[in-house]
Amino acid sequence: ICDQGGECDLQDITMAYGKGISRLDEYKRAVPKKHFGPLIETAMNRCIHCTRCVRFLSDVAGTNELGGIGRGENIEISTYIKRHISSELSGNIIDLCPVGALTSKPYSFTARPWELSHCETIDVLDAVGSNIRVDCRGPEVMRILPRLNEEVNEEWISDKTRFAYDGLKVQRLDRPYIKKEGKLIPVDWNEALAFAAKKLKSTKSNKIAAIAGDLADCESMLLLKEVMQKLGSGNIDCRQDGANLISSNRGSYVFNTTIQGIESADLCLLINTNPRIEAPIINARLRKRYLQGNFPIASIGPNVEYLYHVERLGNNPNILDEIAKGNHKFCKLLSVASNPMLIIGQDALVRDDSESILALTGKIAEKFNMIRDNWNGFNVLHKAAARVGGLDIGFVPKKDGKDISQILKQAESGEVEVVYLLGADEIDTSKLENTFVIYQGHHGDRGAHIADVILPGAAYTEKYATYVNTEGRVQRTNLAVFPPGEAKEDWLIIKNLSQYLSLSLLYDSLFDVRKKLDTIGPQFRSVDQVVKNTWVPISNGKINLSNTPFTLKECNFYMTDSIGRASKIMADCTKDFYEHST
Numbered sequence: 001i002c003d004q005g006g007e008c009d010l011q012d013i014t015m016a017y018g019k020g021i022s023r024l025d026e027y028k029r030a031v032p033k034k035h036f037g038p039l040i041e042t043a044m045n046r047c048i049h050c051t052r053c054v055r056f057l058s059d060v061a062g063t064n065e066l067g068g069i070g071r072g073e074n075i076e077i078s079t080y081i082k083r084h085i086s087s088e089l090s091g092n093i094i095d096l097c098p099v100g101a102l103t104s105k106p107y108s109f110t111a112r113p114w115e116l117s118h119c120e121t122i123d124v125l126d127a128v129g130s131n132i133r134v135d136c137r138g139p140e141v142m143r144i145l146p147r148l149n150e151e152v153n154e155e156w157i158s159d160k161t162r163f164a165y166d167g168l169k170v171q172r173l174d175r176p177y178i179k180k181e182g183k184l185i186p187v188d189w190n191e192a193l194a195f196a197a198k199k200l201k202s203t204k205s206n207k208i209a210a211i212a213g214d215l216a217d218c219e220s221m222l223l224l225k226e227v228m229q230k231l232g233s234g235n236i237d238c239r240q241d242g243a244n245l246i247s248s249n250r251g252s253y254v255f256n257t258t259i260q261g262i263e264s265a266d267l268c269l270l271i272n273t274n275p276r277i278e279a280p281i282i283n284a285r286l287r288k289r290y291l292q293g294n295f296p297i298a299s300i301g302p303n304v305e306y307l308y309h310v311e312r313l314g315n316n317p318n319i320l321d322e323i324a325k326g327n328h329k330f331c332k333l334l335s336v337a338s339n340p341m342l343i344i345g346q347d348a349l350v351r352d353d354s355e356s357i358l359a360l361t362g363k364i365a366e367k368f369n370m371i372r373d374n375w376n377g378f379n380v381l382h383k384a385a386a387r388v389g390g391l392d393i394g395f396v397p398k399k400d401g402k403d404i405s406q407i408l409k410q411a412e413s414g415e416v417e418v419v420y421l422l423g424a425d426e427i428d429t430s431k432l433e434n435t436f437v438i439y440q441g442h443h444g445d446r447g448a449h450i451a452d453v454i455l456p457g458a459a460y461t462e463k464y465a466t467y468v469n470t471e472g473r474v475q476r477t478n479l480a481v482f483p484p485g486e487a488k489e490d491w492l493i494i495k496n497l498s499q500y501l502s503l504s505l506l507y508d509s510l511f512d513v514r515k516k517l518d519t520i521g522p523q524f525r526s527v528d529q530v531v532k533n534t535w536v537p538i539s540n541g542k543i544n545l546s547n548t549p550f551t552l553k554e555c556n557f558y559m560t561d562s563i564g565r566a567s568k569i570m571a572d573c574t575k576d577f578y579e580h581s582t
Contacts (some may be wrong), residue, residue: 002046004100006113010048016499021215037084038572039091041108047077047101061155062287062307063087077101077343084576088280088557091162102394106163106569107143111135120147122467123161124215124460125561127382128259128281129469134165134461134480139166141461141481145194151260151530152473158280159573160558165461167567171444173456174485189486190495196438196453197500200358203436205232209407212238212395213423213441214384214561217465217477217531218524219513220440220457220490221395223505224422227494230503234401235416236549238390240426241344242404244354245380247391250521251533252336252362254388254472256376257283260528263289265377267337269330270310271320271361272301272550273345277557278383279470283307296333301345301550313550317353320360324367334368341370341377347553349380353546360545362538371535378535382470383560389468393520411435421447422490423457425562438491442483445562454498456487459563463489464510466517466524469543473530474523517562 005507035269041342054066054077065085069078079085093100116135123130123144130153133145143527144155144165176192177184200208210228212221215521221238228236236277245253257265275283283306289295292309296309300319313319313330322328331433334340344361351357352532361376370377382388390396397403402410404427416519419432423441439451442459462483467473483489487498491513498505507513518525523531558570558577 001109002043002100003041003103003108008100009101011089020437023571030071030570034078035082035084036079037086037090038569038576039105039159040085040094041103041105043101043103044076046099048075048099049075050098051100052098056093056096057085057087058537059069060092060284060288062091062284067499086577087126088158089156089284090275091159092146092156097474100320104143104163105275106166111137111142116142118148119461119478120200121461121478121480122475123157124385124467124477125160125164126158126279127385127387127470128153128279129282129467129473129475130161131475132157132161136481139481139484150312150371151258152469156281156284160560160564160570163573164558164564164567166569167443167563167565168459170568171440171562171566172484172487173448173454173488174483175233175455175456176486177451179452179573184451186491192453192455193497193500194463196455197278197497199418199436199438200231200454200501206235207415208233208413208420208544209235209402209406209416209418210420210422211240211404211424211427212236212386212390213421213447214240214386215460215563216386216390216422217391217460217463217467217490218389218517219510220422220494221390222393222513222517223498223507224420225393226505227498227501228420230498231501234398235407236395237397237403237404238386238395239466240384240424241346241350243349244358245349245387245391246394246538247394249536249538250472251376251378251535252358252390253380253391254533255343255379255381255470256472257379258471258535259285260350262286262341265289265291265339265341266294267333267340268295268297269334269340269342269364270297270299270301271342271344271357272315272348272552273343273381274304274306274552275381276306276391277555278381279582280408282381287532298330298333301348302552304552314546315551316359317357317545318547318548320357320364321543321545324360324363326367329582332447334364339375339377340368341379343381345381345552346383348550350575351546351548352542356543356545359538360543366537375493376535378531380470380472385467385469388470388472389466391470392523393517408432421451423447423562440490441562442487443562443566445565455493456483456485457490457493458483458487464489465490466514468523472533474527476527508511
């Protein structure tokens with residue numbers, strides 16, 4: 001029995017043109033199964049030694065973890081020293097295998113292709129917005145496959161995108177809860193919304209705050225922003241990590257070159273970023289351009305493995321100042337490049353001197369011809385799917401509003417009394433212990449653990465929603481399965497809450513919300529396209545850089561969000577990765 005049955009090219013060709021009996025009179029050789037890790041199931045008896053998997057890991061992924069060993073009839077595809085495949089893109093060799101030698105281990109023998117319904121949508125577990133196909137059987141997501149889009153992910157997806165789907169089935173919030181006497185008690189929607197509204201009404205507006213999480217969609221952020229405005233509070237923020245991003249200057253917070261545009265660049269400067277972990281699809285595109293030649297890459301930041309040659313300039317932020325003044329040796333390469341680009345990571349923008357760093361990168365871009373009518377080489381690489389959309393909508397504090405650090409600080413001291421968490425789990429929840437917390441989300445993760453009211457929302461496979469990826473491309477998810485239990489789409493929850501607050505939000509349908517989004521900017525009227533941004537110089541007063549070296553936040557690639565943390569497959573990957581990296 002082969003798990004590839006029903007979608008196997010070899011099976012189809014054999015059925016159409018092959019004989020019903022074998023022509024082989026000799027004994028057939030037997031090859032034992034190989035253990036490639038928790039994601040890939042092997043049946044090497046079926047292997048025809050086409051070496052597609054070998055060439056993918058060597059050429060595209062850059063990890064060189066598979067090869068042919070032995071000669072003649074004894075040749076085998078193996079990992080040389082019997083180590084597991086550690087590439088963040090390893091699952092793509094399952095799609096490339098023309099026979100059933102490599103199949104998905106988590107999906108193994110759970111369904112047949114003809115049993116599944118298909119839904120074309122996008123991934124939101126990083127900021128790339130990879131195009132995917134979600135395969136479902138009844139109310140359950142059975143697997144996730146890549147969908148071709150040459151401008152975004154080509155035909156590849158990361159292992160997190162492909163395999164974290166089992167996290168959608170566990171730890172789910174499927175009904176509203178209210179905390180009574182220290183315990184969360186299930187209630188109906190009317191009671192939960194009335195309880196939350198009563199607390200919001202009885203609290204002064206300057207003591208109310210809202211934080212949007214990394215998986216929040218644009219529609220729900222727009223409605224929550226309007227609710228906060230009508231309550232009189234400007235304490236809102238979508239930047240959970242505290243990154244210093246200027247929401248009024250779109251060109252200063254998106255990936256302007258575009259992902260496909262990387263192939264037109266002829267030089268790249270990486271500033272405190274590790275795209276292999278933060279965006280494996282973009283890292284693969286950088287490697288693709290590097291292999292074409294004449295593409296020097298340099299990095300300012302800690303030493304990490306990029307999977308292509310990188311000239312390391314150091315990890316002192318003052319190197320940026322030297323380059324901006326033209327005093328660094330790397331300036332010679334910058335000055336002769338036709339289409340240079342730079343990529344600044346989020347970890348560079350959460351530092352105390354982030355304003356100066358952002359201003360200096362802007363000066364470097366302007367000085368070395370990165371900003372022209374037909375080229376923009378200034379790029380910010382985001383980690384969160386909701387970040388660019390939140391900035392586009394303006395889900396940031398205005399005037400006397402409090403940002404994320406002030407909200408958490410004042411929540412700890414008691415100055416902020418109510419915090420609305422829209423799927424915000426990547427914050428220090430210990431600072432909210434003395435605060436009334438309304439949590440709206442789809443998993444019983446960190447935010448739900450400290451909540452006083454839980455409003456169950458829908459995951460990205462369970463709703464029609466809008467997201468904006470790191471390059472500023474507006475894309476939309478589609479409903480593949482319905483939310484579990486009593487959970488609802490997020491925009492609708494906030495709409496219903498506004499009625500209990502006696503606030504008038506003039507939206508009766510998702511179509512109405514999207515019409516409002518269209519008025520915010522041209523990007524929302526250009527779905528699946530990238531709108532060119534007018535470059536506005538990043539103004540800053542005196543440059544005041546710290547001597548503290550650049551550092552990258554320790555990050556488990558497989559568990560960056562509530563879905564990944566709920567996934568057993570991602571837990572197996574984490575265990576396997578750390579075991580085999582020591």
